[in-house]
Amino acid sequence: MKQYFALFFSLLILSCHSGSEEARKPEVSNFQVKPIEPITKNIISQSVLYEANIRQYSNEGTFNAFANDLPIIKKLGVKILWLMPINPISTTKSKGPLGSYYAVSDYTKINPEFGSLEDFKNLVDKAHELGIYVILDWVPGHTGWDHHWITEKSDYYLKNKKGEIIDPIDFRTGKSFGWTDVADLNYNNFEMREELREAMIYWVKETNIDGYRIDQAYAVPQEFYDKTLKALREIKPLFILAETDIYHPGGIKLINKFDATYDWLGHHLSKDVAQGKKNANDYHKHVNRTLRLYGTDNILVNFVSNHDENSWNGTVEESFGEAGHTFMALNFTLPGMPLIYSGQEYDLGKRLHFFEKDSFPKIKGKTMNLLRQLGSLKNNHRALETGSSGGSYKRINTSRNDKILAFEREKSGDTIVVLANLSKDYVQFTMPYDGDFHRYQDFKIKTLSSSYQYDMKPWEFWILIK
Missing domain, CATH: 3.20.20.80 (Glycosidases)
Structure with a gap:
């Protein structure tokens, strides 16, 4: 049985290297880089x-x-x-x-x-x-x-x-x-x-x-x-x-x-x-x-x-x-x-x-x-x-404008509100602004209200999507 398999594989190897078989030519790729649209x-x-x-x-x-x-x-x-x-x-x-x-x-x-x-x-x-x-x-x-x-x-x-x-x-x-x-x-x-x-x-x-x-x-x-x-x-x-x-x-x-x-x-x-x-x-x-x-x-x-x-x-x-x-x-x-x-x-x-x-x-x-x-x-x-x-830029006033930078960006119905505590202190403040938004990082709902008091940690920021 071992001699049979040895003979079989020898013939297989010889057939793969047979001079009668032409070497395959590499296929020519038609791939071209898709042109990028002109910058606008x-x-x-x-x-x-x-x-x-x-x-x-x-x-x-x-x-x-x-x-x-x-x-x-x-x-x-x-x-x-x-x-x-x-x-x-x-x-x-x-x-x-x-x-x-x-x-x-x-x-x-x-x-x-x-x-x-x-x-x-x-x-x-x-x-x-x-x-x-x-x-x-x-x-x-x-x-x-x-x-x-x-x-x-x-x-x-x-x-x-x-x-x-x-x-x-x-x-x-x-x-x-x-x-x-x-x-x-x-x-x-x-x-x-x-x-x-x-x-x-x-x-x-x-x-x-x-x-x-x-x-x-x-x-x-x-x-x-x-x-x-x-x-x-x-x-x-x-x-x-x-x-x-x-x-x-x-x-x-x-x-x-x-x-x-x-x-x-x-x-x-x-x-x-x-x-x-x-x-x-x-x-x-x-x-x-x-x-x-x-x-x-x-x-x-x-x-x-x-x-x-x-x-x-x-x-x-x-x-x-x-x-x-x-x-x-x-x-x-x-x-x-x-x-x-x-x-x-x-x-x-x-x-x-x-x-x-x-x-x-x-x-x-x-x-x-x-x-x-x-x-x-x-x-x-x-x-x-x-x-x-x-998009437009409009500051939203807060009760702590010295520490809180709050602003609204808007264009064509797309609104983003940003609040940032630009200090090393914990800050409490109020803000005359109302609306329901989604937090950018997890899309959870965040409600802003003129009646709320907000607390922000040092250097904390919120990015809210309408």
Whole structure:
């Protein structure tokens, strides 16, 4: 019997390797990446913005490693992905072992530390498949010291009286920022402007990105944006975020050129409130003043952290203490676009190194759950839309306006009411507001009545859906 089975299997193996059978050709896949719909004001109005620090996001620090987690990021409600600079980094006069992302040595190349051009294109394609738009961090004010323009086209840079190329000057003091690893570009040179413009066009055409975040936008002449943004938007609709505000050079006239800018003042104020230096009244006044000065067309990005804040000023825990989740909730529910910085969803508890490799543990906890819930609210409730057609904002007065920030957002019959105790104290209060709502976290009924006295714990917040 054993000999019979041995003979049978020998014949079977021989038949599988028979020369008379042609090798099968691999099937050609007809799969194509489904094009993402062009970005619109309506999409922007419901968007959550995620800032990705590719180097530090994973142990590998690569496009491919980051792309693997895009489905997780999608669940946070993220619709726009901002990638910190992906260009090669200058090694001349660089800071630390790896240098700064913002010391660009070539505007049309990929930092090999992160992967290849194809890896980047794959990341963009995967994001688009998930309905996420991708914008690149663009550094138009300066380059690294080994950019080929330094030796080939030195007139592209600002120089001192000795004819030496200089690093950037702080407009407020007239002195160096101390950014000695970069050389300041000369916008009086129109050939330089054109090369920079063509580089920006290259990334949109070659990799199908959906816009830019403009670093230090206030340091560039406004007429450069007029021509450049017109050329870019002739290719496809884009989202342009600018690092500036009305208190920087250019003011509201510059702000109007972009889709979104930063609420730096609101960020610093929120930290002051968290640290007991300011109160709920101060915060409400800021919201009202911002809506008045910026108008509804200009979207402000609300944040508790970003790459600068985390590395140089401290973690969310250091800056906000127990108020961290409260201000995350306000960032999502007040007018504006909420920003999540790499690792914030994992309770990032460290200041990430800026000039060398770092990473963080990915342990899902309360912040991940909170951001998922807030992201869903932002994506799906018209009351929380921002921009020219966004939901209204109206403060609800309470008997403790100094500690309780209560407000109503409404649009087209969709109403959301938010109450937040912006203090470290237990607070009792009344509020002349009536209605039946559902709690956002579990959809249980919550009734508000002018006859009730409410009690809120320190930094407690309620988000109620009509």
